[in-house]
Amino acid sequence: MTIEILATYTIALLLLIGTIFTLVAAIGLLKLNDPMTRLHAPTKAGTVGIGAFLMASILQSYTFGEGSFHELLIMAFLFVTAPVSANFMAKVSLHRGACALPPPTPQDETWSTLNHFDHDGEVEEVARDDKPNPV
Amino acid sequence: MMKLLRWLLPHPALTLLLTLVWVLLQNSVSSGMVVFGLILGIIIPIATARWWPDRPKAVHLGKLLIYCVLVMWDIIVANVQVAWIVLTKSNAKMSPAWVVIPLELRSPEAITVLAGTITLTPGTVSADLSDGGHYLLVHALDAEDPDAVRDDIKQRYERRLQEIFR
Numbered sequence: 140m141t142i143e144i145l146a147t148y149t150i151a152l153l154l155l156i157g158t159i160f161t162l163v164a165a166i167g168l169l170k171l172n173d174p175m176t177r178l179h180a181p182t183k184a185g186t187v188g189i190g191a192f193l194m195a196s197i198l199q200s201y202t203f204g205e206g207s208f209h210e211l212l213i214m215a216f217l218f219v220t221a222p223v224s225a226n227f228m229a230k231v232s233l234h235r236g237a238c239a240l241p242p243p244t245p246q247d248e249t250w251s252t253l254n255h256f257d258h259d260g261e262v263e264e265v266a267r268d269d270k271p272n273p274v
Numbered sequence: 275m276m277k278l279l280r281w282l283l284p285h286p287a288l289t290l291l292l293t294l295v296w297v298l299l300q301n302s303v304s305s306g307m308v309v310f311g312l313i314l315g316i317i318i319p320i321a322t323a324r325w326w327p328d329r330p331k332a333v334h335l336g337k338l339l340i341y342c343v344l345v346m347w348d349i350i351v352a353n354v355q356v357a358w359i360v361l362t363k364s365n366a367k368m369s370p371a372w373v374v375i376p377l378e379l380r381s382p383e384a385i386t387v388l389a390g391t392i393t394l395t396p397g398t399v400s401a402d403l404s405d406g407g408h409y410l411l412v413h414a415l416d417a418e419d420p421d422a423v424r425d426d427i428k429q430r431y432e433r434r435l436q437e438i439f440r
Contacts, residue, residue, distance in 0.1 A: 160353060167360040175399075176370045179415040180360065183396040187353040212298045222393035222400070229401035229413065241372045241411050244404045251405040 146202040150195045157191035164188060175229065175238040182225045190214055282316060284323045287333060289315035334438045341434050348395050348430075356396035359416050371417045373398070373424050375410040379432060384439040385410070391431050398423065 160183075167180025193210040200207040232238050233252045241250060283289055289312070296311030297303060359368070379385050385407070389400040392412055402411040417423045 160357065163357040163360055170360065170365065172365050173370065175401075175413050176368065176415055178399055178413070179356065179397065182393060182399065183353055183356055186349050186394055186396070207301050209298050209301045212295065218394060219390075222390040225393045225399050226389070226401065229399055233401060239370075239372070241402070242374055244374065244409045245376070246404075246406070246408060249405055250402040250411055252402050 143202055146198055150199050150202075153191045153195035153198070157188050157195065160188035160191065173238060174232040178225060178228055178232075182221055186218070186221070189217060281320075283319070285319040285326075287335065288319045291315075292318055332440055334440065337434065337438045341431075341438060344430075344434070345391055345394065352396040356415060359397075363416065368416050369418055371414050371420045371423075372401075373412040373414050373417065373420045373427075375412055375424050375427055375432075377408055377410055377432070378428075379435055379439070380407075381439050382407075384435050387439075388427075388431055388435055392427060398427070 164180045164183060167183075168177060171177040171180060193214055197206075197208055197210050230252045233241065233250070241253075244250065292315035293308065293311035296314055297307055300307045300311075377385060377388075379388060385403070389403070389410060392398050392400040392410075397415045397417075399413045400410055401413050403409070404411070412423070412427070414420065414423050
């Protein structure tokens with residue numbers, strides 16, 4: 140009995156935490172004014188916000204029904220895919236010049252998104268020496 | 275015997291991971307499901323072996339686990355910090371900055387993990403890689419001192435990844 144009450148409060152707390160972080164992400168999306176800084180808000184809600192919801196779901200299923208734990212899988216897939224989409228959005232805003240230009244690289248290289256076209260319309264070939272080290 | 279084992283398990287970590295994912299997908303731990311997951315975990319790496327010729331030779335699993343826990347903790351802490359910044363700091367006072375991180379990591383897998391970690395940690399998003407693969411471009415939401423952010427990432431994550439992907 141007491142365990143159920145304890146679990147209920149924990150679930151409620153987790154749901155509350157998840158809601159707060161998701162709300163903050165939405166506020167950030169509205170408030171921030173530059174594409175790159177705006178990118179920071181939603182990519183973060185995906186971590187703690189959704190994580191807290193899923194923890195609540197796991198806890199609820201173990202206390203009040205048959206246990207379920209494939210929420211862990213949702214979390215894992217989210218963690219693998221979220222950076223990729225964030226990276227795509229960052230590349231798009233770099234490419235369209237929608238944000239402040241990044242500093243040039245210290246050595247004789249360019250950022251791969253900004254790899255400029257040649258005069259005759261061909262992509263400049265840059266020598267690659269980044270073969271993985273067979274150490 | 276070793277040869278047979280190596281043929282059967284060309285990628286032991288992948289076998290383990292596939293079994294785990296299968297069990298999680300089934301949502302129940304029964305011996306039948308574990309055995310079926312193991313069968314899948316043995317067949318799939320053998321069938322796909324030719325598509326990963328240059329994978330890192332040795333991945334330090336224990337250190338990888340420690341790294342995962344560390345990243346989880348950092349995500350929670352930084353989430354609170356970023357939420358505070360978003361709610362309390364006005365746009366004009368924020369100082370977003372580009373941070374250039376010189377990479378010592380060379381293997382593509384390690385760089386991918388580093389970039390993913392940087393994006394998952396609130397406050398920083400990895401945006402681009404230089405075309406030679408020597409620098410990582412990171413955008414920081416509110417960094418008064420970009421050099422400190424760079425040193426922090428190098429110290430905290432890159433050093434550990436170097437030990438994991440040897």
